[in-house]
Amino acid sequence: MNPSRILLCILSTFIVLGAVCVLFAGRSEVVRVPSLASVLSLPEPQQEDTLHAEVEIQADTLPAIADTLTLAEEVEESQQVDSAPTKPVPTELPKALPQTRLNLSAFYVALGQADKQSVRIVHYGDSQIEEDRISMILRQRLQERFGGGGIGLIPMVQTIPTYTAKQQLEQDGHEVPNSSVRRYLAYGPSSMRLQDDNSYGPMAQLAYIDQPIDVRIELLSERVPTKDFDHVRVICSDSVTVIVAPDSLPASQPLIVLGEPRRDILLHFEGKGSVYGISLETATGVQVDNIPMRGAAGTNFTTMARKPFANYFRATNTALVIMQFGGNAMPAIRTKAAVEKYVLSMRQQIHYMMAAANGASLLFIGPSDMITTVDGVQQTYPLLPLMDQLLAEMVAEEGGSYFSLFRLMGGAGSMVSWRDKGLAGDDMIHFTRAGAKKVGEMLAKQLLEDYDKIGESQDSRVESPDTINSAATNSEAINND
């Protein structure tokens, strides 16, 4: 074959592919075909200041835009992170998000009382918070400031290791596999659901024991310093007996008071029944529970019995419920109607949670920026900004506070630079450890700053010891100021 003929074949292939692009681009949901324009255009030249400029414009022209965006230092940090090459970002300016930071006043008031009582934060989320990421930073920063110890609520069987605790099952002094105990989940694979019950407890999962078994837990300080605990709270069926070994302290009450601060514990379980979780905590100060639900979009709380949640929140003096969802829903959402449907579903979940955690504040952390391929170009999921917007508005209407992770990261396209900086994985969806730490620090910083601005001033006004309930009223007053 001579080279001219080969060249003809090469050009013919280009022509066929070009024709396919012209004729079929964007026509089918099943078979993706890029447009000719997207194939022919080079990736845009690096514009290091694109995002910088965008944030500046937002700050200049929309002073009332999302409270998160006006956090001067965080924005500055985002700009630092995003100084790396970025992919094209939408030019349309986002709408302002409602101001909701004051809706956490009840929590800040409770936080002001942390020297006298335990203040609990329960952090629900998807795989972004697995490994105790994000929550552990929040816990560390709040415990440094307000005291408290332990790592909060953990499952009896920990299948996903965390940075803050080493945990194993034992029988007769020997380690046994996690599969020795049956587990049931309200999320994830349907094969792990309860068959005739929906009481999963506050962790949306339970372990069922039918033979004596021990759980050994040891706090770790490899990534962040963890503080000792002096109380252990076991949430389980009445038919289950718990003994602290080797002290042989019978757990006749749900809250076991240990004689001294500890970093490890061996719990012996007997009987038949469900174990919903084990909390390592202190009598006062801040406790932060990390409850990841891998694969969950956050829409399944209403499928679970509410009473176990309510009992737990009440017993632990829960002052703040954090829900961090949206990331798992985004890839399946193709239309604006689907976004609205998801937001409606999340509204029901928030109703449910606020009713269960009567009087506690609610903080919703929206999805991070996520990248997909649209028409041959890497960009943010097209409906992600809308989801962020609608979630923020819905949360505001429900009286919760909204933390726009998407905007704090730097908005559309920012995940690329987070990936380039080693803060996110190559899938441009999940954070790396460093990225999760950064998010945790941003969250903790915002809460602490707001506490300083709002909490202390409210603290002086509140006289009733029933801080949580009264704070809800105060919150409204603050919002109307």
Added chain:
Amino acid sequence: MIEWLTYDPTHPLLFTQFYFWAFFAIVYAGFALIMQRTGSSRARLHARNIYLMAASWFFYYKTSGIFLLILAFITLSDWLIGQQIRRSARPKLWLILSVCIDLSLLFYFKYAYFFTNIFNDVFGTSVEVFDIFAYIGNGFSYDGRFMVDRIILPVGISFYIFQVISYAADIYRGKIEPVKNLLDFGFYVSFFPQLVAGPIVRASEFVPQLYKPFFLTRRQFGVAVFWICNGLLKKIILSDYLAVNFIDRVFQSPMLFSGFENFFALLTYSMQVYADFSGYTDIAIGVALLMGFYLPKNFDSPYKSRTPQEFWRRWHQSLSRWLKGYVYIPLGGNRTLLGRPTSKLLASNCNSFLTMLIGGLWHGASWNFVIWGALNGVGMIVNKCWRAISEHLRYVLMTLLAISMVSARQLTHEVYPLINMIEVWVLILWFGTSIWYVGWLWGFRSDTNRFVGWVDNAWDIVQTFVFISFTRLFFRSASNLDPATANREAWATAKQMVNQIGCAWDNSIIWPFMQEYKYVVLLFVAGMIIHWLPDKLKRRYRLWFAALPLPLMVLVVAAVVIVAYQFITADMQPFIYFQF
């Protein structure tokens, strides 16, 4: 338009992007013109070589920017020295000079951090690297644009340095004549399909092609197109999809995943690295063939190997051949050890081990790569010795090993992840060996019974595959990291993965995992099945494709591109071997 022509570090010319193929079409148009219009045959070949060298230099400039100067320097230096080797009365000195210059550059750019770290560890100093080239560059640029505190690895330097070393050595050994024309030599060094990630073309294989006229049969054309399509599908579907949607997640956060998931990630990484590298090679071979050049085969279904030795005969063959020819043999081969005659077995094993260590270090300047090379070396030696002993002794040794592992576990109540892993693996091996041994005692032999032969083969292949995958724990962990942090991060990742595989194995998670990652599992299984197809069958469908009528072939290629496009879920991933 100017962006199309200037260097952009974030957008190198990748085989998986349209820009490369547009570049190739333009280059090919010029190539076709030269091959048809230029006068005499000799002038035509000369013009072709110059033209392709210019195109290759542009390709390298787009990939590595100013490092093109290194390539130019190497080209000039080795061409001049090559002439001297032939003319001089003391050719060995010139050969040594050539090797010293080439290796100095390689060591400077690739191993500066590694040796600086070792120096600091040994002497307790805190010496930092200083890029002398950047410093000199700043003297010319006036705006201090080059960073002097960081040494950047030029893409493909390990490949073209090895190539020019082979050129000098082959002249010294009298295998080839020096290339008379500098531009012809420049073309050999920089030929763009294989410039940045191989195959490593030995001078004796390529230099004669510089003087041969273009010749390509209709069937060869079809085969070239097949290799290109094959490579694209391997890279985008098997490599990138598996990496982005599963492997990278596990390697970035091993602790988030159970032991089974970590183990599966290791296995799929084996598939990824094969699909990635062999995919690149397939495309390189296809593209070169379209221009009438033959690049050596680089992979021969490596996961069909029954032993680690066989694996290294089938995997990255151009490197293995290079190491054999220019490291193993000069070390003494199976005749001498450190220059002294010794037993064949000892010399062969020691020199093999040293060669594997060097091979490991070639891949990256990190202890992890040294460990990876050492593990492969040990695996080869142990396997060789194992096969040399009698069947009875093999079974006795395996039984003793299994008993000692179980006893050790009973005696120590502490849980050691690595020991757990080894114990389970030894018990599996013992179980398999027991069945094999009983069958052998009953007279079932693989050489007489076809079924037994097939089972025996499969058992060996699985063992080798798992072993090679395990060694990649150290290979993958050190990848994609700058040399300064490679050791620390790589150790942490490797340790966490071993911890999870050894201590956090959870069978209950296997089925939910299969459901959750069904596409990853299906792709991995499909990839392995295709890999294990008989060579005859593969050859048959390759030739069937090559014989397709041209219009139909064009349509099939277009369909392949559209299918591959469906699997792109994130940014294009660079080829793994670009970093070496």
